[in-house]
Amino acid sequence: MPLGGGNPRPPAADPAHTDGVAGNEQERELLARLRDMYPTGTELDPGCVVEGIREGRREAVLTLRCGRDPRTYGIPIPLGDTKRDFYFPETPVSSVDEWLESVRLGMSILVGTGLHYRARRKLVGDYIELREAGGWRDDPRFFLDVVDPDEPQSWDRVALVAEAGLDPATAIASRDEGRLIGWVTAYEENPTTNPYVGHAVVSWTGDDTADLEHVEVTPGTPVTVLLGLVRRGAHLAGAAGALTVTTSLEAPELDLVGFRPADGRRAVDTGFLDEDPDGAAALLRNVLGSGDPPGTPRENPGGGSRHESRSGRWWPLSRRGQADAPPLV
Numbered sequence: 659m660p661l662g663g664g665n666p667r668p669p670a671a672d673p674a675h676t677d678g679v680a681g682n683e684q685e686r687e688l689l690a691r692l693r694d695m696y697p698t699g700t701e702l703d704p705g706c707v708v709e710g711i712r713e714g715r716r717e718a719v720l721t722l723r724c725g726r727d728p729r730t731y732g733i734p735i736p737l738g739d740t741k742r743d744f745y746f747p748e749t750p751v752s753s754v755d756e757w758l759e760s761v762r763l764g765m766s767i768l769v770g771t772g773l774h775y776r777a778r779r780k781l782v783g784d785y786i787e788l789r790e791a792g793g794w795r796d797d798p799r800f801f802l803d804v805v806d807p808d809e810p811q812s813w814d815r816v817a818l819v820a821e822a823g824l825d826p827a828t829a830i831a832s833r834d835e836g837r838l839i840g841w842v843t844a845y846e847e848n849p850t851t852n853p854y855v856g857h858a859v860v861s862w863t864g865d866d867t868a869d870l871e872h873v874e875v876t877p878g879t880p881v882t883v884l885l886g887l888v889r890r891g892a893h894l895a896g897a898a899g900a901l902t903v904t905t906s907l908e909a910p911e912l913d914l915v916g917f918r919p920a921d922g923r924r925a926v927d928t929g930f931l932d933e934d935p936d937g938a939a940a941l942l943r944n945v946l947g948s949g950d951p952p953g954t955p956r957e958n959p960g961g962g963s964r965h966e967s968r969s970g971r972w973w974p975l976s977r978r979g980q981a982d983a984p985p986l987v
Contacts, residue, residue, distance in 0.1 A: 685716070685737045691758060692718050692735065702769045720765060721785055724774060726899030729929060730785040733768065735761060775893050778935055786929055794889070794935045795942060797882035800855065802890045805841040807833045815843060815854070822854040828872035829859045837861040839868055840894045844875070844883050855879045860891035860903065868895035870905040880945045881911055885938065889915045896928030903928060914938045 693711045700708040706724040712732065713719075719732040735744065740757040743749040745764025751757045768790065776795070777788035796802060805812040813833075819826045832838040839860045845853035856875035863869045870891050875884050892903040892915060904925045905917065916932035917924040926932070 684740075688737050688740065688754070688758075689713060689718050691754075692720075692761070695758060695762065696720060702766065704770060706769055719782075719785075719787075722769075724769075725897050727897055727928075728899070728901075731774065732782060732785040732787050733765065733773065734787065734789065735765075774897070775890075779929070779931055779933060781929075781931055786931065792935060794933065794938060796886045796890075797880060797942060797945065800844050800846050800883050800886070802886055803843050803845070804890070804894060805829075805843060807836075807838045807840075818852060819843060819854050819857060822852040823876055824854060824857055824874050825872075826857070829857065832859055832861040832871070837863075839898050839900070840891065842887050842890045842894065844879075844887055856883050856887050858887040858891040860895050862900070863904070866899060866901045868898075868900035868903045870903060870907070873905070873907055881909070882942055882945050884909060885911050885914065885941070888912055888917075892926055892928065893930070896930070901928055902926070911941065914941070 689711065696708045696711055698708060698710050702708060702722060704724075706722045709721040709723060709730060711718050712721055714734060716736065716738050718735040718737060720735060721730055721732045723730055740754050741750060742757075743751055743760040743764070744757065745760060745767055751760060773788055773790065776793045777790060778792045778794075780787045780789070805815070816826045816830070826841075829838065829841040833841075839862060842858045842860070843854060844856040846855055847853065854876075856879055857872075858870055858874075859872040860868055860870050870888060873884065873887055873891075875887070888905065888907065888909075895903045902925050904920070904923045905912070906923050908924070912924060914934045914937045916926045916930055916934075918926070918932070
């Protein structure tokens with residue numbers, strides 16, 4: 659799939675999504691009621707707009723667009739069992755009306771809590787299908803937070819990030835130059851040390867291109883955090899309208915996000931159809947099974963080895979908790 663360029667050319671039709679809602683009258687009625695509930699133009703937070711309800715095999719598909727991302731996405735709605743809540747399937751419901759209300763609430767939760775970011779993706783015709791099952795999992799011991807350019811209070815963390823041995827200068831410069839898409843910071847809930855363990859800066863390089871121009875983690879931080887920072891930054895750029903994100907980092911784990919060699923750097927198409935959530939889950943299991951528990955004091959941030967990326971930015975080599983995982987360089 660070529661980098662950039664909105665929706666990729668659709669593959670051959672997927673029979674699971676072209677046969678229409680299978681024959682039964684109740685499913686046709688459900689499809690009609692879902693269309694009444696989600697007319698074209700219905701707004702869903704955050705910044706998403708419904709395109710329509712399409713037919714699938716024993717499911718409906720809510721299609722939508724979000725923000726400046728030019729792609730169309732689809733979220734399946736199974737139609738086979740209306741006696742159970744859409745979002746909490748272990749909870750029974752007593753009527754079709756109650757089931758429809760569970761769809762409304764569940765869809766709001768899915769979209770509002772970042773299904774676009776964590777979903778398993780698949781190209782189906784002219785839209786990208788988003789499914790919760792088997793999606794991406796970040797390292798649960800760390801929290802990734804996004805600082806927008808125009809959130810003054812969020813920039814209060816600059817001093818703490820610097821005290822952790824990280825360099826916020828690129829984030830500040832990109833903000834002041836009007837290029838910053840977002841500054842992603844990673845921290846650990848750790849009462850004994852500075853909680854910040856890494857950050858990434860993603861900035862505009864053109865009308866629809868962006869670059870992860872600075873990615874840095876403290877020594878002793880698991881590779882899953884580096885991977886999470888890169889992925890969050892790339893997805894942030896995609897949501898802002900970037901079609902391609904580049905980086906000079908050569909960590910092989912970036913293959914899991916879909917980065918591929920391109921003109922001496924690495925680039926990812928922000929449809930993220932080449933992501934490998936299964937491979938990322940295997941890496942996470944490996945790290946969680948061999949790494950230190952949360953709260954373990956880390957090394958002095960000033961004492962680790964660092965490797966220069968081709969753009970002249972710096973990022974520390976991070977190997978704690980990798981066991982048999984491939985090396986970073």
